[in-house]
Amino acid sequence: GCLRWAQAVLGVPKLLDWYCLCALGVITALISFFMDSTVLKLIDAHRWLFRAVGSSAVLQYLCWTLYPIALTTFSTSFTQSLCPQSAGSGAPEVKTILSGVMLEGYLTLTHLAAKVVGMTCTLAAGSTIFLGKVGPFVHVSCMVGSFLDRVRSSIRGTSEKDLHSDMLVAGAAVAMASCFGCPISGVLFSVEVMSSHYSVRNYCRAFFAAVSGAVMFRLLAVFSSEQVTIMAMFKTRYQVEFPFDLPEMFFFAILGLLCGAICCAYLFLHRWLVTFTRTSAITSRILATDKALYSGLVALLLASMTFPHGIGQFMGSRMNMRELLNSLFDGRRLGALCSNSSVPRPEEVDPEYLWLEWCHPRVPVYGTLGIFLVMKFWMLLLATTMPMPAGYFMPVVIYGAAIGRFVGEVVAYLFPEGMQSEGILSPINPGGYSLAGAAAFSGAVTHTLSPALLVFEMTGQIAHVLPVVLATLISNALCRRYQPSFYDGIIILRK
Amino acid sequence: GCLRWAQAVLGVPKLLDWYCLCALGVITALISFFMDSTVLKLIDAHRWLFRAVGSSAVLQYLCWTLYPIALTTFSTSFTQSLCPQSAGSGAPEVKTILSGVMLEGYLTLTHLAAKVVGMTCTLAAGSTIFLGKVGPFVHVSCMVGSFLDRVRSSIRGTSEKDLHSDMLVAGAAVAMASCFGCPISGVLFSVEVMSSHYSVRNYCRAFFAAVSGAVMFRLLAVFSSEQVTIMAMFKTRYQVEFPFDLPEMFFFAILGLLCGAICCAYLFLHRWLVTFTRTSAITSRILATDKALYSGLVALLLASMTFPHGIGQFMGSRMNMRELLNSLFDGRRLGALCSNSSVPRPEEVDPEYLWLEWCHPRVPVYGTLGIFLVMKFWMLLLATTMPMPAGYFMPVVIYGAAIGRFVGEVVAYLFPEGMQSEGILSPINPGGYSLAGAAAFSGAVTHTLSPALLVFEMTGQIAHVLPVVLATLISNALCRRYQPSFYDGIIILRK
Numbered sequence: 001g002c003l004r005w006a007q008a009v010l011g012v013p014k015l016l017d018w019y020c021l022c023a024l025g026v027i028t029a030l031i032s033f034f035m036d037s038t039v040l041k042l043i044d045a046h047r048w049l050f051r052a053v054g055s056s057a058v059l060q061y062l063c064w065t066l067y068p069i070a071l072t073t074f075s076t077s078f079t080q081s082l083c084p085q086s087a088g089s090g091a092p093e094v095k096t097i098l099s100g101v102m103l104e105g106y107l108t109l110t111h112l113a114a115k116v117v118g119m120t121c122t123l124a125a126g127s128t129i130f131l132g133k134v135g136p137f138v139h140v141s142c143m144v145g146s147f148l149d150r151v152r153s154s155i156r157g158t159s160e161k162d163l164h165s166d167m168l169v170a171g172a173a174v175a176m177a178s179c180f181g182c183p184i185s186g187v188l189f190s191v192e193v194m195s196s197h198y199s200v201r202n203y204c205r206a207f208f209a210a211v212s213g214a215v216m217f218r219l220l221a222v223f224s225s226e227q228v229t230i231m232a233m234f235k236t237r238y239q240v241e242f243p244f245d246l247p248e249m250f251f252f253a254i255l256g257l258l259c260g261a262i263c264c265a266y267l268f269l270h271r272w273l274v275t276f277t278r279t280s281a282i283t284s285r286i287l288a289t290d291k292a293l294y295s296g297l298v299a300l301l302l303a304s305m306t307f308p309h310g311i312g313q314f315m316g317s318r319m320n321m322r323e324l325l326n327s328l329f330d331g332r333r334l335g336a337l338c339s340n341s342s343v344p345r346p347e348e349v350d351p352e353y354l355w356l357e358w359c360h361p362r363v364p365v366y367g368t369l370g371i372f373l374v375m376k377f378w379m380l381l382l383a384t385t386m387p388m389p390a391g392y393f394m395p396v397v398i399y400g401a402a403i404g405r406f407v408g409e410v411v412a413y414l415f416p417e418g419m420q421s422e423g424i425l426s427p428i429n430p431g432g433y434s435l436a437g438a439a440a441f442s443g444a445v446t447h448t449l450s451p452a453l454l455v456f457e458m459t460g461q462i463a464h465v466l467p468v469v470l471a472t473l474i475s476n477a478l479c480r481r482y483q484p485s486f487y488d489g490i491i492i493l494r495k
Numbered sequence: 496g497c498l499r500w501a502q503a504v505l506g507v508p509k510l511l512d513w514y515c516l517c518a519l520g521v522i523t524a525l526i527s528f529f530m531d532s533t534v535l536k537l538i539d540a541h542r543w544l545f546r547a548v549g550s551s552a553v554l555q556y557l558c559w560t561l562y563p564i565a566l567t568t569f570s571t572s573f574t575q576s577l578c579p580q581s582a583g584s585g586a587p588e589v590k591t592i593l594s595g596v597m598l599e600g601y602l603t604l605t606h607l608a609a610k611v612v613g614m615t616c617t618l619a620a621g622s623t624i625f626l627g628k629v630g631p632f633v634h635v636s637c638m639v640g641s642f643l644d645r646v647r648s649s650i651r652g653t654s655e656k657d658l659h660s661d662m663l664v665a666g667a668a669v670a671m672a673s674c675f676g677c678p679i680s681g682v683l684f685s686v687e688v689m690s691s692h693y694s695v696r697n698y699c700r701a702f703f704a705a706v707s708g709a710v711m712f713r714l715l716a717v718f719s720s721e722q723v724t725i726m727a728m729f730k731t732r733y734q735v736e737f738p739f740d741l742p743e744m745f746f747f748a749i750l751g752l753l754c755g756a757i758c759c760a761y762l763f764l765h766r767w768l769v770t771f772t773r774t775s776a777i778t779s780r781i782l783a784t785d786k787a788l789y790s791g792l793v794a795l796l797l798a799s800m801t802f803p804h805g806i807g808q809f810m811g812s813r814m815n816m817r818e819l820l821n822s823l824f825d826g827r828r829l830g831a832l833c834s835n836s837s838v839p840r841p842e843e844v845d846p847e848y849l850w851l852e853w854c855h856p857r858v859p860v861y862g863t864l865g866i867f868l869v870m871k872f873w874m875l876l877l878a879t880t881m882p883m884p885a886g887y888f889m890p891v892v893i894y895g896a897a898i899g900r901f902v903g904e905v906v907a908y909l910f911p912e913g914m915q916s917e918g919i920l921s922p923i924n925p926g927g928y929s930l931a932g933a934a935a936f937s938g939a940v941t942h943t944l945s946p947a948l949l950v951f952e953m954t955g956q957i958a959h960v961l962p963v964v965l966a967t968l969i970s971n972a973l974c975r976r977y978q979p980s981f982y983d984g985i986i987i988l989r990k
Contacts (some may be wrong), residue, residue, distance in 0.1 A: 008826070078729065087569060111581065156964075181961075182960075183960075183961075183964055184947070184948055184960070184964065188683070191686075191693075191695065191698075192695060192698065195695065196685075196694070196695050196696065197692060197693070197694055197695065198692070198693045198694075198695060199691070199692055199693075200686065200687060200690065200691050200692065200693060201691065203687065203944075204944070204971075207944050207968070208968060210963075211964050211965060211968055214961060214964075215744075216959055218961060219741075221743055228737065229737060229738070229739065229740055230738075230741060230744070230961055230962075231737075231738065231958070232738070232957075232958065232960075235735070236735075237735060237736075240730070240731075240732060240735075240955060240956065241732075242723070242724060242726075243724070243725075243726065243955075244724065244725070245724055246714075246717055246724050249710075249725070249794050302615060448697070449698075449702050453679055453948075456951075456957050457957065457960060459739075460735060460957055460958045460960075461735065461957060461958075462727075462952065462955055462956060462957040463727065463955045463956075464728070464949050465677075465678075465727075465952060465955075466676075466678075466706075466709060466710055466713060466725055467680070467725075469678055469679065469706050469709075470706060470710065473702070473706055476699075
């Protein structure tokens with residue numbers, strides 16, 4: 001009686017679908033937020049430890065390397081023992097499920113737990129391992145969606161066994177919204193990645209769930225006093241009066257070509273490396289018997305490379321993923337900042353002076369950005385072979401932003417006063433190139449155009465819309481011509 | 496030989512599709528730009544005439560009313576004689592064609608000419624008639640698309656008779672891009688409005704064509720010295736540091752509800768009024784025999800109402816459509832500006848001081864906005880019955896922006912210092928409410944969510960993304976529950 005009365009007041013069953021969609025957004029945002037804060041605490045603990053061991057180089061090296069090794073081996077062994085299928089991104093599997101092929105054991109709560117715990121450890125290893133969160137989160141939110149779908153069926157009293165795709169499609173859209181607070185690009189990304197035909201009926205539902213997720217995610221940031229109000233995640237302060245000069249469109253087009261070319265190499269080498277690790281005598285034996293050992297060895301190599309008193313000092317390796325992206329999206333010219341400043345690098349990363357991490361007394365900023373690009377290229381490829389839950393979208397966004405920043409700094413160096421086209425002389429903003437690079441490279445890797453919108457929602461500024469979209473289109477055209485997308489590549493390798 | 500060589504160099508037939516899509520964008524943008532500049536010249540001529548007749552009230556009244564009457568009667572009689580089907584929006588017809596029903600004579604070049612000439616005259620009547628450009632432009636770009644499709648078939652040497660839908664879908668996306676320079680929301684709008692199932696293959700093509708159109712449209716604005724560089728069409732200067740306070744989300748939700756409710760009334764009365772004009776003895780006779788007379792009578796009524804020395808002085812009727820939207824999107828508080836200023840209204844509209852048009856010595860700004868909302872409601876309904884090519888999207892955007900501005904000014908009046916939530920006290924920005932109102936109302940009228948993105952692309956600022964999307968979702972939910980969309984309503988009336 002009481003239950004029925006509550007149902008009548010709430011408008012069940014008419015509005016039940018919408019309650020479920022809202023719950024999907026809210027639950028996913030809660031998972032995302034608490035995962036983020038746990039990761040941030042773990043990264044802070046690592047920084048504290050690194051400071052606490054004193055100035056002994058050996059101890060510092062051990063502290064720097066052992067922490068990510070411990071996390072990645074735990075992540076690998078935990079997920080392998082609980083649910084071996086949870087390794088990797090998860091987005092290709094969701095794509096397969098949405099195309100109609102039901103994969104067993106991919107939408108269970110055990111899988112969800114394995115994914116969330118494993119991913120938290122992976123992310124806590126920070127920019128050393130350089131892996132992200134979006135791909136597995138697409139999978140996580142789809143698992144939440146399928147769980148809510150079963151709840152809905154039981155409330156309705158029907159014992160339907162087949163899954164309804166609307167909650168899964170909404171789940172795919174919610175993921176991006178609750179990772180970055182970007183609802184519109186989340187929906188668009190799920191349209192592009194997940195299916196070749198899209199039902200516009202699902203679009204509204206996905207949109208509603210994505211907005212619920214994004215609002216919840218940003219509200220949590222306000223309530224936890226991380227931010228004073230609802231704002232973009234990577235806030236920028238570009239000037240809006242005169243965003244860029246007309247001739248710069250040419251450089252944005254070149255940036256698009258460059259991103260497309262690098263992306264082709266990246267995708268080809270990724271498939272080659274995955275095949276190599278499976279067929280090579282040594283790695284295939286380790287991967288077959290002891291996956292955690294493999295993860296630990298790779299983590300040791302990656303951590304040694306990023307050690308801040310070694311090569312790491314030239315590639316800004318003290319910053320975590322979010323700080324890296326913030327420093328790359330900065331609207332000021334790194335070249336000018338570094339050559340004019342005589343401030344030494346602080347003991348620890350200072351959020352107000354992230355750009356100092358790119359300055360080095362002996363190497364100009366073009367050098368540090370170049371070393372970052374060269375080193376992270378093979379390190380990112382190597383990290384993708386680790387058998388644990390990890391996303392490959394965020395690293396690609398950061399890598400693309402670094403390509404764009406490099407091009408932008410070179411353009412700013414060539415035209416220190418800006419380009420005079422219609423009478424007004426305004427200095428170059430290399431941050432715009434970072435936006436374009438991030439969108440163009442990540443768009444090319446995934447064969448999507450929605451990253452062009454994502455970068456605007458992430459930074460809260462949209463003045464560069466036309467150059468960014470242009471660069472994304474060019475890099476996409478190049479990459480679609482020569483390579484399958486990252487997700488399709490994984491599906492091809494599975495077969 | 497020479498032709499073949501050229502074809503081989505250009506990569507025909509492999510790249511032929513893409514050349515056609517690019518041509519579609521460029522041609523549509525050229526039409527849009529030259530139509531805009533013609534309209535602006537005609538509006539300037541009207542302003543010059545109004546100034547030239549001196550201070551005689553009778554002459555001024557005649558000048559103010561005869562000009563739009565002449566334009567609308569010409570538009571009606573010209574299009575009726577050349578191609579009677581070209582009256583109205585055109586978007587519902589495109590929707591019908593895309594759903595597979597071939598309407599005869601809707602994609603011919605005669606129709607294109609009638610539409611372009613008629614629409615130019617309609618738009619030149621300015622904010623008196625208060626009609627827009629988007630709907631007919633969807634039709635125009637689809638006609639360009641079908642023409643290019645025939646060109647493509649003849650180059651390929653195949654004599655295919657059936658139309659390929661890819662150029663039509665791209666055409667629908669190009670329209671918005673070349674009206675406002677907003678490629679992403681243009682594509683999204685066409686996905687939402689045009690079909691219930693969407694092929695993701697068409698998405699890329701539509702995107703490419705839309706970007707070509709938007710780049711061309713903005714480049715033309717730079718080359719004609721209208722703007723110094725590629726910028727948003729309705730540029731705003733909101734502060735990006737602290738866009739809005741958290742409790743304001745509540746008022747944005749109320750704004751969404753309000754827009755949804757007004758939209759339900761608008762859609763219901765629109766269908767009622769169209770049915771009434773068809774069945775009523777007097778109007779049906781006039782509409783059957785002399786459509787131009789009907790247009791002239793309606794124009795006389797509308798122009799008399801907006802006469803700047805009559806009621807028009809209370810409703811900012813001296814501004815044209817673009818100035819109206821610019822004044823409504825302004826980030827400053829009209830209430831504070833008007834009560835503090837002692838400057839009298841200038842002889843002519845000053846682009847730098849558009850807000851003065853909303854100030855009146857005897858009526859506070861809430862009054863002028865309220866009069867605008869009440870008067871324009873029935874005037875807009877009446878204008879939609881005029882049998883000539885005209886768009887109903889832009890007026891709805893402006894009307895929604897006025898609703899939002901009204902709510903925003905009231906909120907700013909209630910909290911003159913801003914709302915203290917997390918320690919920071921920042922004044923209310925009523926411009927954000929205008930954005931939300933424009934998106935929520937136009938989204939509800941068309942049953943789409945893409946206007947939420949459109950307003951960001953139009954203004955070049957995206958800091959208000961979550962409140963705007965929230966308001967749009969709420970108004971959409973309300974309106975979808977009770978009324979069919981504007982386009983579906985027209986299709987229902989046709990049957």
